[in-house]
Amino acid sequence: MKKTALVTGACINTGVAIVEKFAAEGYDVVFTGRDAAKVEAALQSYQAKFPDVKISGYAIESLLDERTVDEQAVIDLFDDLDKKGIFIETLVCNAADQGLGMKIFENPLTDFMRVLNTNIVWNYCLSEHAAKRMKANGGGNIVFVNSNTAYRVIPDRIAYSTSKSGQLGMMRALAFDLGKFNIRVNAVLPGMIRTDRWEKNPDFYKDVPSRYTPIGDVADGEDVADAVFYFAAHARNTTGAELVVDGGNTIQLYPIIPEK
Numbered sequence: 001m002k003k004t005a006l007v008t009g010a011c012i013n014t015g016v017a018i019v020e021k022f023a024a025e026g027y028d029v030v031f032t033g034r035d036a037a038k039v040e041a042a043l044q045s046y047q048a049k050f051p052d053v054k055i056s057g058y059a060i061e062s063l064l065d066e067r068t069v070d071e072q073a074v075i076d077l078f079d080d081l082d083k084k085g086i087f088i089e090t091l092v093c094n095a096a097d098q099g100l101g102m103k104i105f106e107n108p109l110t111d112f113m114r115v116l117n118t119n120i121v122w123n124y125c126l127s128e129h130a131a132k133r134m135k136a137n138g139g140g141n142i143v144f145v146n147s148n149t150a151y152r153v154i155p156d157r158i159a160y161s162t163s164k165s166g167q168l169g170m171m172r173a174l175a176f177d178l179g180k181f182n183i184r185v186n187a188v189l190p191g192m193i194r195t196d197r198w199e200k201n202p203d204f205y206k207d208v209p210s211r212y213t214p215i216g217d218v219a220d221g222e223d224v225a226d227a228v229f230y231f232a233a234h235a236r237n238t239t240g241a242e243l244v245v246d247g248g249n250t251i252q253l254y255p256i257i258p259e260k
C-alpha cells in the first residue's frame with residue numbers, strides 16, 4: 001500500500017520541494033498552509049505535475065494568538081484524515097516562523113512567544129496527534145526541518161535560534177519516548193537555502209555561497225528534500241539524529257575574503 005506523508009508549510013519554497021520529492025518517490029501527500037487561496041493554488045500546481053498521486057491540501061492556522069496554539073485545528077485535521085482513511089506514515093514539520101528582525105529591546109514579549117509557540121509547541125501538537133496514529137498502525141516517522149542556527153547564531157534572531165535549539169531537544173526526547181512504538185524522529189538542519197528571498201535580493205546574496213560555505217554553494221530546496229526523504233524512507237535504524245545540509249557553513253569559522 002502507498003504511504004502518505006504530511007508536509008507543513010508547503011505552498012512555497014522548501015516545502016514544495018519536499019512535497020514533490022515524496023510525490024516523485026511514490027508517496028501520497030497531504031500538505032498544509034494557512035491561506036486557503038494559496039493552498040488551492042499549490043494543490044492545482046501539484047496535481048498538474050503529479051496527476052497519478054493522491055495529494056490533498058489543508059488550510060489550517062497554527063496559532064489562535066501569539067500565546068495560544070490552535071490545538072483544535074490539529075485535532076480537526078487528523079480527525080478528517082481518519083474519516084478519509086488516510087494514515088500519515090511520515091510527518092514533516094517544515095513550516096516555521098522565521099522570527100525575522102526581532103530586536104531584544106524593541107520587540108514585545110509576545111513576538112518571542114509567537115515564534116516559540118509556532119516552531120516548538122505547534123510542532124509538538126502535530127507530532128502528538130500524528131504519533132498516536134503511528135503507534136496504532138505499528139510505526140511511522142517524524143522529520144523536523146530545523147536549522148544550523150540551532151548551533152550558531154545570526155543577528156536579531158534570538159527567538160528563532162532559541163526555537164530551533166529547543167526543537168532539537170524535543171526531537172531527541174520524542175525519539176526516545178516513541179522508539180518503542182517503532183516511530184523514528186529525526187531532524188534536518190539546513191544552512192542557507194535558495195528560496196524566493198534569494199531571487200528578490202540577488203545583490204545581497206551574490207557573494208554568500210563563495211564566502212560562507214567551504215563547498216561554495218548553498219542548498220536548493222531539493223537538497224533539503226533529499227535529506228528529509230532519507231530519514232523517512234531509508235534510515236531504518238536511525239532515530240534522534242541530526243543531518244546538517246549547509247555546504248559546510250557550520251564548520252567555517254570566518255568568511256572567505258577573495259584575495260585582491
Ligand SMILES: NC(=O)c1ccc[n+]([C@@H]2O[C@H](COP(=O)([O-])OP(=O)(O)OC[C@H]3O[C@@H](n4cnc5c(N)ncnc54)[C@H](OP(=O)(O)O)[C@@H]3O)[C@@H](O)[C@H]2O)c1
Nearest residue numbers: 009013014033034062094095096097118147190191192193
Ligand atoms: N530558508 C532558509 O535559508 C532556511 C535555512 C535554515 C533552515 N530553514 C528552515 O527550513 C524550513 C523551510 O524554510 P523556508 O525558507 O522554505 O520557509 P518559509 O518560506 O519561510 O516558510 C515556510 C512556510 O511556513 C509557514 N509559516 C510561517 N509562519 C507560520 C506560522 N506562524 N504558522 C504556521 N506556518 C507558518 C508559511 O506558510 P503559509 O504562509 O502558507 O502558511 C511559509 O510559507 C523552515 O523550517 C526553516 O526554518 C530555512
